[in-house]
Amino acid sequence: MKFQSYSFGKSSIVSKLLIIIGFAFSLAACEWGDEIESLAQPDPDDFAVLNADTVTVNLSTIGTDSLQTGATLRLLYGTYKDPYFGRVKTMGFFQPTINGSESVAQEAQYDSLILSLRYDNKYSYGDSTKPMNLTVHKLLKDITDIPADAAYWNHNLTPYDPVAIGKVTITPRPRTSSVLRIRLSDVLGKQVFEKARANQLGSADWIDLVKGLVLVPGSTDNSAIIAFRRDSLSTSVQLHYHTPSVSEYKKDSAVFQVTASYNHVTADPAGTQLAKLPANKRIALPSTESGNMAFMQAGTGIMLRVDLPYLRNFRFAQYTAINKAFLKIKPLRGTVTNAYTLPPVLYLYRVDKNNQFYTDANGAPLAVSILGGQGGAYSPLVNDLIKNEQYYRFDISSYATELMVSETGDVGGIIIRSSPFKASGLFRETGSEYSQSVDRLVVGDQRNTTEKGVELELYYTKVKPK
Structure with missing residues (x-):
């Protein structure tokens, strides 16, 4: 060259x-x-490369009317009172079933019906050292009885029998324990056993007895959200029985594995700044109206929006060209504890003035792209031990450039969330961290007197006229 x-x-x-x-x-x-x-x-005197960190950044909070939580990889259970988000509650709905049929020998004798739940030791949120009350209830409706293109959402609530068929009080240790076993009603267990002994326990017969189950937390609990692995090898209902004989005492079991599930996830913000959050997703709650703070919470669908209202004014600065732009987000220090940890990674997406996602050619929500086409903008959590601060830092140079060259400046805003969308398919949230957790983020705006949590690092070249 x-x-x-x-x-x-x-x-x-x-x-x-x-x-x-x-x-x-x-x-x-x-x-x-x-x-x-x-x-x-x-001549180095002809130009200078400068940086600015005083550009105005506006924050706001958006509530969503629904969030897909069906076909989740985790079953969430628990409730706690959050000082910023209010009463957070999760319930895991699922359907265990069988392929084909189950039968037992005529001489077999019933032992128990057990719900076996394997902890997801990678996830819990809140204070899991406090006792938690868990009850298991039968559903009154088959949760698979929906159209093939329909989805389950965080606000869905399948009706269930108020009388529990199993209950336990636990102090969970999800990072050290492996399996939680709950003995279910012997009345139900013997019904299942008798059908199996009569060779009348096919999948349809099982659904007649057990349309599905739900894990319900105690109404007065204030502890944590814990997770159980939903896959067929981890969560199951087990029918235990034995067959006595002269030579041996043989135990056996039939296993009913989970084939469908969703999580009910809600937050009651009464008494918090988020009580002001508009029910209409198209209307955002400015940080100036919520204690100079903005919020994001997975599971409930609360999103944090960022706007750069005056960045475009740089286009009117003579002899100036923007080189790089970085958005720095610092969580409000007092909101982070051992119980309330931060999302490990955050991702940026683009929305219009009505908080509707821009979409690509495949209909997928449009990410804020990295300059040079290297994918969507994201940032892991940075723990700066020297400055004693935590932050996320995103390269938004491409977005800033588009804003600068736009004739109208109408390029929308930026949404912050804790996981990416799937690129294709009807169910773009399925299995995403945002749909199966309650991780949250609280950020002070530039007017926050406790801690300013957002700034735009702008690097630009300015040519000196002669």
């Missing part, structure tokens, strides 16, 4: 900017071993 020789001595201001930008892109395109013959160096 060769470059022609240029001189900056008598060039115009516009020419200087064009040459500087062209030079930067040309260097990026060079490979090792390319030859650069001659290039007159610009």
Whole structure:
């Protein structure tokens, strides 16, 4: 690769900017071993690379009317009172069933009906050292009885029998324990056993007896949200029985594995700043009306919106070109504890003025792209031990550039969430961290007197006129 020789001595201001930008892109395109013959160096007094961190950033909070939580990889259970989000409650709905049929020998004798739940040791939220009351109830409706293209949402609530068929009080240790076993009603257990002994326990017969189950937390509990693994090898209903004989005492079991599930996840914000959150998703709650704070919470569908209302004014600054833009988000320090941890990663998506997601050619929500087409913008949580702070830092240079060149400046805002969407399919939230957790984030705006939690790091080149 060769470059022609240029001189900056008598060039115009516009020419200087064009040459500087062209030079930067040309260097990026060079490979090792390319030859650069001659290039007159610009006078360093002609331009300067500067940065600014005082650009206005507006924050607001958006509530969603629904969030897909069907076909989840976790069953969530528990309730606690959050100082910022109110009473958070989760219930796991699921249907265990069988393929084919189950039968037992005539001489077999019933032992028990057990619900076996394997902890998801990667997830819990809140204070899991407090006792938790768990009851198991039978559903009154088959949860699979919906159209094939329909979905279950966080606000769905399948009717269930108020009389529990199993109950237990636990102090969970999800990171050290493996399995929780709950003995279910012997009345139900013997009904299941007798049908199996009579060779009348096919999948339809089981559904007649057990349309599904739900895990319900105690109404006065104030502890944590814990998770159980939903896969067929982890959560099941087990019918235990034995067959006595002269030579041995043989135990056996029939296993009913989970084939469908969803999580009910709600938050009652009464008494908190989020009590002001509009029910209409199209209307955001400005941080100036919520204690100079903005909020995000997975599971309940609460999202944090970022807008840069005055960045476009840089286009009117003479002889100036933006190089890089980084959005820095710092959680409000007092909101983070051992119980209320931060999302490990955050992702950025684009919405219009009505908080509707922009979409790509496949109909998928449009991510804030990284300059150069390297995918969507995201940031892991950074723990800065030197400055004693935690933050997320996103490269939004592409978004800032689009805002600068837009004739109207109407390029929408940015949404922050804790996991990406799926690129295709009807159920883009299925299995996402945002749909199967209650991780949350509280950020102070630029007017927050406790801790300013947002800033735009802007790096730009300014050419000095002669």
